[in-house]
Amino acid sequence: MRRRLLLWLLSLAIIAGFVRLGIWQVDRAHYKERLLAQSRQIVSDRKPDALYAATDAPAPATEADAYEWTLGSGHFLPLPAVRLDNQVRNGVPGIRIYRVFQPDGARRAILVELGWRALPSHIDIPAEPAPPAITQLRGLLAPPPVGGLKLGPETIVPRPDGSLLLLRVNPDKIADALKLKNGLAPRVLILDPTLRVGYKRDLKILSGTLPPEAHRAYAVQWFGLAIALAVVSIVVDRHKSHREHDDTQRNRA
Numbered sequence: 001m002r003r004r005l006l007l008w009l010l011s012l013a014i015i016a017g018f019v020r021l022g023i024w025q026v027d028r029a030h031y032k033e034r035l036l037a038q039s040r041q042i043v044s045d046r047k048p049d050a051l052y053a054a055t056d057a058p059a060p061a062t063e064a065d066a067y068e069w070t071l072g073s074g075h076f077l078p079l080p081a082v083r084l085d086n087q088v089r090n091g092v093p094g095i096r097i098y099r100v101f102q103p104d105g106a107r108r109a110i111l112v113e114l115g116w117r118a119l120p121s122h123i124d125i126p127a128e129p130a131p132p133a134i135t136q137l138r139g140l141l142a143p144p145p146v147g148g149l150k151l152g153p154e155t156i157v158p159r160p161d162g163s164l165l166l167l168r169v170n171p172d173k174i175a176d177a178l179k180l181k182n183g184l185a186p187r188v189l190i191l192d193p194t195l196r197v198g199y200k201r202d203l204k205i206l207s208g209t210l211p212p213e214a215h216r217a218y219a220v221q222w223f224g225l226a227i228a229l230a231v232v233s234i235v236v237d238r239h240k241s242h243r244e245h246d247d248t249q250r251n252r253a
């Protein structure tokens with residue numbers, strides 16, 4: 001009897017853990033939906049804030065505050081391109097290209113996403129052209145794109161053409177690699193796709209992170225595991241109860 005009680009306590013603890021994970025995934029789905037709605041409204045309204053002020057601003061306190069439409073002038077610095085590896089678009093592997101832009105009146109520079117280009121092979125990565133001559137930028141300020149699982153150090157690999165190849169966008173580490181005295185802004189600027197410069201790009205929100213529907217799918221899995229374990233526990237408990245009852249009857253006989 002004591003053993004059955006211990007098994008039930010263990011099962012209930014695991015079931016409670018599965019339920020909590022499911023609830024957490026549901027909460028994340030709701031949060032991502034609110035964030036998407038807020039960010040899409042920003043993109044729709046396109047009420048610009050000054051780029052120089054946003055560049056020198058501290059990192060936003062929350063992800064919800066990180067998205068901002070901006071407009072400003074300045075110039076691209078004559079520095080190597082920054083290329084984010086493992087970027088898939090419509091099933092095609094590629095890289096995302098960034099350049100360092102110095103806004104007029106700002107102390108810090110900012111990474112500007114020029115877009116995505118296909119990369120069929122890592123053996124012969126094509127060289128990047130010189131930075132664009134455009135001096136007036138507009139676009140969406142956003143958190144740096146989220147990389148995959150962090151399996152090792154955030155390695156920055158210099159390429160023969162001078163560009164930097166990396167798996168995660170860390171503005172502080174990139175600033176160190178490029179020897180930028182004043183550093184880089186904590187956010188990146190995704191250029192307005194209507195600007196005729198760079199490569200293919202869009203204003204996707206939550207790029208590289210799970211969308212709300214994925215969180216809901218995980219929630220269903222966790223709740224399903226909780227229900228499955230509860231059913232198994234009941235079946236096993238009844239089987240043990242019947243076996244103990246039969247043993248008791250035989251002992252009496």
